[in-house]
Amino acid sequence: MIGRLRGTLLEKQPPEILLEVxxxxYEIKLPMSCFYELGDVDKEVIIYTHFVVREDAQLLYGFNNKMERLMFRELIKVNGVGPKLGLAILSGMTANQFAHCVEHDDINSLIKLPGVGKKTAERLLVEMRDRLKNWVTQDLFTPEADKAQLQGYGNTASNAIEEAEEALVGLGYKPAQVAKMIKQVAQPSMSCEEIIRLSLRATLQN
Incomplete structure (x- = not known):
């Protein structure tokens, strides 16, 4: 089992990174809630990983801390929730935000996530309630976090939008929905990561 990697961040293409160790x-898929916190390309980073072996692939999922990874591991234990949906859930909200939804039976926020219908949301609330009893919740999307500089790729605005569209579709949102999400928030000076971040937040708030 590969549980932790420390190396140089070579590439960032949401939601995947290439980490040289x-x-x-190593190609690693990260939820966007973790992707935002990555440093610049060519910097050293530490990623906590979850290794998935399938008949047709071996996949690494990465997280910035053990708590995010723990939440992912609890999510994929839920009937009908695989790694792809777990990644999508933790891209739309942080582990603490998800725990807050469970604590307050906030089904409306959950069904806004891609791939989470009403039945899946109800199952998540029921099955995760006992597992998250001792989870300390707090909102990690604080104003201070909003003020932090989000690193782009030096791309043009059109390329940033295209990359954001591709990443959001990969997370499970429909193309028409993605186009509407991005249209609401995108500005010429924004990086791909910033467009994704604000699009996901706008979806939860609507």
């Missing part, structure tokens, strides 16, 4: 490049 001792000459080996």
């Amino acid at each position: 001792n000459g080996v490049g």
Whole structure:
């Protein structure tokens, strides 16, 4: 089991990164809630990982801390929730925000996430309630976090929008929905990450 990697961040293409560790490049998928916190390309980072082995693929999912990884592992234990949906859930909200939804039976916020219908949301609330009894919730999307500079790729605005669209579709949102989400928030000076971040937040607030 690969549980932790420390290396140089070579590429960032939401929601995937390429991390070089001792000459080996690891492709790792991160929820956007973790992706936002990554440093610049060519910087050293530490990623906590969850390794998934399937018949047709071996996949690494990454997280900035053990608590985010723990939430992911609890999510994929829920009937009908696989790694892809777990990644989408933690892209739309942080682990603490999800725990807050469970604590307050906030089904309306959950059904706004891609791939989460009413039945899945109800199942998440029921099955996760006991598992998250001792989880300390707080909102990680604070004003201070909003003020932090989000690193782009030096791309043009059109490329940033295209990359954001591709990432959101990959998370499970429908193309028409993605176009509407991005249209509401995108500005010429925004990076791909910032467009994704604000699009996801606007979806939860609507």
